[in-house]
Every structure is written in C-alpha cells, then in structure tokens.
Amino acid sequence: MSGDREHRESQVNCGSKGNDSHKHKDKHREHKHKDHKKDRGHERSKHNSEHKEHSEKKHKDKLKHSDGSDKHKDKEKRREDKVKLSHTDKPKKEKENGYVRHSSPGIKSEPEEDNGFHPVSKHKASKRELDDEEFDYKPKKVKTEHDKKEKKRKHEYEEEDEEEEDIKPKKTKDRSAKDGKKNKKEEEEKWKWWEEERYTDGSKWRFLEHKGPVFAPPYEPMPDKVKFFYDGKPMKLSAPAEEVATFFAKMLDHEYTTKDIFRKNFLKDWRKEMTPEEKSKITDLNKCGFSEMSSYFKAQSEARKQMTKEEKQKIKEENERILQEYGFCIMDKHKERIGNFRIEPPGLFRGRGDHPKMGMLKRRIRPQDIIINCSKDSKIPKPPTGTKWKEVRHDNKVTWLASWTENIQGSIKYIMLNPSSRIKGEKDWQKYETARRLKKCVDRIRNQYREDWKSKEMRIRQRAVALYFIDKLALRAGNEKEEGETADTVGCCSLRVEHIKLYPKMDEQEFVVEFDFLGKDSIRYYNKIPVEKRVFKNLQLFLENKQPEDDLFDRLNTSILNKHLQELMDGLTAKVFRTYNASITLQQQLKQLTCGDDSDPAKILSYNRANRAVAILCNHQRAPPKTFEKSMQNLQTKIDDKQSQLSTARKQLKSAKSDYKASHDEKSQKTVELKRKAVQRIEEQLMKLQMQATDREENKQIALGTSKLNYLDPRISVAWSKKYGIPIEKIYNKTQREKFAWAIDMAEKDFEF
DNA sequence: GTACCTACTTAGCATTTCCTCC
DNA sequence: GGAGGAAATGCTAAGTAGGTAC
Numbered sequence: 107m108s109g110d111r112e113h114r115e116s117q118v119n120c121g122s123k124g125n126d127s128h129k130h131k132d133k134h135r136e137h138k139h140k141d142h143k144k145d146r147g148h149e150r151s152k153h154n155s156e157h158k159e160h161s162e163k164k165h166k167d168k169l170k171h172s173d174g175s176d177k178h179k180d181k182e183k184r185r186e187d188k189v190k191l192s193h194t195d196k197p198k199k200e201k202e203n204g205y206v207r208h209s210s211p212g213i214k215s216e217p218e219e220d221n222g223f224h225p226v227s228k229h230k231a232s233k234r235e236l237d238d239e240e241f242d243y244k245p246k247k248v249k250t251e252h253d254k255k256e257k258k259r260k261h262e263y264e265e266e267d268e269e270e271e272d273i274k275p276k277k278t279k280d281r282s283a284k285d286g287k288k289n290k291k292e293e294e295e296k297w298k299w300w301e302e303e304r305y306t307d308g309s310k311w312r313f314l315e316h317k318g319p320v321f322a323p324p325y326e327p328m329p330d331k332v333k334f335f336y337d338g339k340p341m342k343l344s345a346p347a348e349e350v351a352t353f354f355a356k357m358l359d360h361e362y363t364t365k366d367i368f369r370k371n372f373l374k375d376w377r378k379e380m381t382p383e384e385k386s387k388i389t390d391l392n393k394c395g396f397s398e399m400s401s402y403f404k405a406q407s408e409a410r411k412q413m414t415k416e417e418k419q420k421i422k423e424e425n426e427r428i429l430q431e432y433g434f435c436i437m438d439k440h441k442e443r444i445g446n447f448r449i450e451p452p453g454l455f456r457g458r459g460d461h462p463k464m465g466m467l468k469r470r471i472r473p474q475d476i477i478i479n480c481s482k483d484s485k486i487p488k489p490p491t492g493t494k495w496k497e498v499r500h501d502n503k504v505t506w507l508a509s510w511t512e513n514i515q516g517s518i519k520y521i522m523l524n525p526s527s528r529i530k531g532e533k534d535w536q537k538y539e540t541a542r543r544l545k546k547c548v549d550r551i552r553n554q555y556r557e558d559w560k561s562k563e564m565r566i567r568q569r570a571v572a573l574y575f576i577d578k579l580a581l582r583a584g585n586e587k588e589e590g591e592t593a594d595t596v597g598c599c600s601l602r603v604e605h606i607k608l609y610p611k612m613d614e615q616e617f618v619v620e621f622d623f624l625g626k627d628s629i630r631y632y633n634k635i636p637v638e639k640r641v642f643k644n645l646q647l648f649l650e651n652k653q654p655e656d657d658l659f660d661r662l663n664t665s666i667l668n669k670h671l672q673e674l675m676d677g678l679t680a681k682v683f684r685t686y687n688a689s690i691t692l693q694q695q696l697k698q699l700t701c702g703d704d705s706d707p708a709k710i711l712s713y714n715r716a717n718r719a720v721a722i723l724c725n726h727q728r729a730p731p732k733t734f735e736k737s738m739q740n741l742q743t744k745i746d747d748k749q750s751q752l753s754t755a756r757k758q759l760k761s762a763k764s765d766y767k768a769s770h771d772e773k774s775q776k777t778v779e780l781k782r783k784a785v786q787r788i789e790e791q792l793m794k795l796q797m798q799a800t801d802r803e804e805n806k807q808i809a810l811g812t813s814k815l816n817y818l819d820p821r822i823s824v825a826w827s828k829k830y831g832i833p834i835e836k837i838y839n840k841t842q843r844e845k846f847a848w849a850i851d852m853a854e855k856d857f858e859f
Numbered sequence: 860g861t862a863c864c865t866a867c868t869t870a871g872c873a874t875t876t877c878c879t880c881c
Numbered sequence: 882g883g884a885g886g887a888a889a890t891g892c893t894a895a896g897t898a899g900g901t902a903c
Contacts, residue, residue, distance in 0.1 A: 458870090458872090504866065505866080509865095517864095520866075522867080530868095533867085534868095537868090626869080626870065627869095627870055627871060627872095665860090665861090681869095726870080726871090729872080815869085815870095816868075816870085817869090
C-alpha cells in the first residue's frame, strides 16, 4: 500500500473507531454520556415537578397568544377521546407518545474540517446533468440519453403490452448467484416503469386490486400444565387475561420488563383485560410468576428449531402460499409486491428510549378496524367470514391498500407497496433529483443564509443559523412534538438551550459549539464543532435570558423554515439537505478513496469507508452486535493461522529456490513456481481477511444500511461499480438491487450526482 | 399562525435464512 | 449434517411534511 494511500485511509478513519485514540475518545464520550444520562435522569425525576411547571409555563405562554379559550385542555381532551375512539371504530385521533431513553455512547468525533462537503466542488456538467437540468426527473429524459437502448426497450415493452392486457409477474428471487442464467432471464422480464410516463394529475394509480391484509392468528390458550403463579400459588387465568400475560412472559428476558414505566403501564392495561375476580386479586406485578409460561415459549421456540427438514419445508410452503395469495396486488396492469401485508399482531408496545407508553397493550386489530382502499372496478377483498371492513374506499390520490388506527398513539398505520414497486421507486428517484437540483443552487443558498446571519430581525438570524446547522451537520428538521407524550427527542428547530454549549476557545480552536441531545429513536447526537464567528455570536444572542429548557430557536419552527426553503428552490425542504449532503459526500469520498490499481477487496473497503463517512455524518448508529467481540476474535484467529501458513509457505519457497539453485533441473524449477504461486495465493487470502477485519472493526457501532437505503443516490454507487468493474452484487444485495433496479438500469459509469 | 390530521419516509432492533466450517 | 455466525429480511416505531380548518 502506498504512503499516499495510507494517508488517505487514515483521513477517513478519523471519523470511525478502532484505533487507540478513538477508544480513548469513546471512553471520554461514554463518560460524558453517563453524565448526560445522570443529568437527564435528574431531569426526568424532575419531570413531574419542574418540567411540568415548564410545560405549564409554555402552555401559558402559548395561551397568551391564543384567543383566550383553553386550547390546551381542549387538545388533551380531544386526544384522550381519540384514543378511546380508536377502540370503538370511530374516526381517528392525533399523535402522542413520549418519555426518554438514553442510547449508547455517541460516536461523533470532532470533524477535522467541514465534513468534506463544504463548499461544493464544481463538477463539469455531464450530458446527463445538462439534460436533467432542462428536464428534471422525467423518465422520458432517459430515453433521449440512451436512444438506441431506449428504443429497443420501448419496443420490447410495447410488444409485451400488446400481448398481455395483463399482469407482468414480478419474479420471486433466487438468493444465490449460482442461478445466473435464471436471474438474467428474470431481469429481462422485469417491468421498467422508469421508461414510462408518470401521472401528472396527482393520482397514484388507475386500477388497484388486492386481497386485503392477513390477520394475526387467533390466541391459542396455554396448555393446562403451564401455570401462572400469583404470590407463589398457581392461578388459572381467563383467556383474555392469559393472552396479555403471555405477551409479558415472552418478553421476560428483555430489559424492557425491568423498567418501571413498562411494568406500570403493563399492569394497568393488563388489569383492564381481567375478570373482576382476577382484578381484585392481581394487584402487584412483583407477585406474578411468569416463569413457567416463559419456559414454555422457549421450549416451543427450541422445538421449532429442532423440526425435521420436512416439517420446516411444509411451513415454508404454507408461507409461500400466503405470500402468493396476499403478498401481491395488481396496480395498473402490473403485479406488484406488497411491503407489509400482515396486520401487526397484538402485544406490548415497545417504544424507543424512555417512552412514557412502553408496556401498554397494543390491541388486536380486527376486520372492523380496517379501511380498505382499492379501485371501484376491482374485486373488493372479502373480510373473514362473519366480519365486515370498517370501510371500503376508492381513493387513487393515495398509495395505501389498507389502514387502521392503532390504540397507543392513535396514529394511522398503513399497508403499502414494497420498495421495488413503481410507486415507491418513482418517489425515490424524484427525491434524488430534487437533491441534485439543490446541488445547482446550494452556493446561492449558502451565501444567502450567511447574509441572513447579519439580519436585523431575530427570526431571520435564527432561521439562518438553523439552516447552517442543517446544512453543515445534516441535522433533521426537528418538528414540534406533543410534550410528555413521546420520548424527549429533538431535531434542529426544536433544540433547547440545554442541548448546546459554547466555548469561545477550546483546544486551539475558536468558537466551538458542543451539541449533546437525543435525536430520532433516542439516539444520542454528540458533536463538537468550530463555527464561524458570526454564528457563535448569534448563538450567544439566542441564549440570552433563557433557561436551559427554553427553545434555542424560539422564533422558528419547521413550517417557517420549510416555507422559506420553498421560496429558495421549488420542492426544497430541510430534509433535502440531508439527502444532498449524504449523496455528495459519498461521491466525493469515492473519488478520493478509490484507487484504480487496488484489488477488488481494497476497492470494496474504500466503498464501505465512503459509505461509513456518510453514516457518521448522518449519525446512523447501532448497538454493537452481541457477538461482536467473539466474531472479531474468530477472524483474528483466522488471520493468525493464515499468517503462519504464509510463513511456512515462504520458507518452502525459499528452500525450493535453493534446491533449484543447486540442481538447476526442471523439476525443482517447477516446484519453485508452485511454491511461488502458493505464497501469492496465501498473501491474497491474508489481505482479504485483514480487509474484512478492518471493515468490521470500523463498523462496530455504525449502521451503513440506513444511508445506503435512504440517502445515497444509487446511481452514484452504480456508476462507481461500473467504472471500477466491481460487480453490483458486491455493493447491493438482492433486495437492494430490486429497490434500485431503476438506477442499475439507467446509470452509466460517468454519472455525476 | 396554530392545531390537527394524514400520508409517507426513515430508522434500529428482532427474527429468519443462508453459508461456512468442522 | 449440524452448529454457529453473518447476512438478509421483517417489523414497526419515529420521524418529516403537506393540507385543511379555524
């Protein structure tokens, strides 16, 4: 590996873990995080006093601006009503939830520079880019680019279309690559929706037919021999109470069941399902003995694992049958895969973080809770015998097939299509085209918000600083949330004073801002960054006369911000910056890291590192896999073995060489060649293992999948794979290839985001 | 301007399936 | 062929953002 390359790798590594300095940093973060937890724990304990006071203060403040009626009370009442209604087939209600959990230690490290995407480098506009500029996300555009290819496709498509009035089966897959031919054939059969016109009237489909959802299997009572105990004595429960008890028993080994809120909520909801006798007896969860039930489920799960091949095959076939019957719909002449055709089974709510509703009973969804959406002229799905749908509607302005209102937050859940479907793919494509449009005007927008830092108006300064953070740090917008109803998480616009600290000077750097807050899914965001002086001064201004729990940007919310963005560019919202910065970072990193002379594994490592840079930017963390240490150990053992193999092989080569030197005969010459090849082979194997180990170590706490699936324009990856001759299968698995079929088909090696 | 509702995307963890190694 | 681990897939919570009504 060249020195230059090492240098580049170390640059990328600085954002990840795996070396000592990072471990040290991690420790520091962990420590910080504990403090953070402590603080927040303290805060939580004050939640019922101070926080309540604060909420009340906030509400009072809000009311000052209101028309004088008690809006807050009305709102609360309405929310309660809605949740109640969701149990009784009435219209839906609004969102709730809320509390706070603390995630694993943050992984953000101080950025060395500007995350690599500031300012945007100028690219030569490729032909495609120019085309897109005029046209901006129009499938037809593609046709002008790849004329011949396109004509051929169009022709093929028309032929198909004529011969079928009909449904083009979407192939079910073969996981292994062994069936290359078959896969090729399947590819050819796949419908290329991206070569067709889109609807321009806001409708999502013309024809939609499906079989409705699959309901959770009915409750099967426990065998009599499996006892529930109360206060040490066996107790027979009524079926409804027993069912809810099994939900708890199934989670007995999970940390959730040790949490007070979870236990409290569970007991409260469980008691609602009990008979009066049970209710009067079961008052203390600590006296409940679920262990026999729990062992029963473990044994069942073990038995499932031990099933014979034939039994397993039978189950597989049955699942396949259900998939074929319910897992597809017909949308506009095409058979499309449904994403989630099974209704969520009843169970206990597992909110993330310190969610105030964790442990509540998620009730069983029945046909009378379901709204079906399909076309008038389709075969309306039949509800199970003796039941009725809540409603059947024919709304082609939406993409969902069925919906219901869940009882925890009162929000609506949907059954929708798979990411490989036309309807999802088009939207995805459009998303990246919007991000590419941002690329063309991002300099102007950046100049504008820098100007706005100087504005006389506080609201404009706040807007400009928030936008700077969204752009520079890829923060989420930060919608307002119902206080006390969900975990206490924030995004940019909802940051509070307590979430940032300002340091005029820190470790040789001036104007450093330290961020420490819980974001989506209660994942901690921790970052220290130097900012421009004006930003720093503005932040000082925003903090003046405020309490820790006050909003940092008190003159701003996502709606104001997005309205402003809309004026700067059609279709621009805060979210687009995340997509744009993620994609542009990938493209830049790939350019910087990939070396044409590298081996394939080294190129793939570079790709993963570029992907990782994005995941770090977007703060996509994961809990280290439970088996992480062990699997690293195993890999290390393999590396050690390979190293000793290599040294043996080298010795053998050396001795073969001296044999040849002595004899100069053909046989020993051949042996030298053989041994040389063996050394070479083992060296390659060793390198591959070492790459794997580096990759895995660097990935310990970082989730690559989220950015890969949601933020990175797939055409960048496709172009890279074509340019460097890396099979796309090495970058995308089968599901991902299906989702990104449009990009794989259309992007050439010169694609520029 | 705000509250509320709806539709949709994004997210991490859990579970299942596949693959490798012995 | 079975165990164990990695990879893929499934599940569903938690976001963003637009529209409407007042």
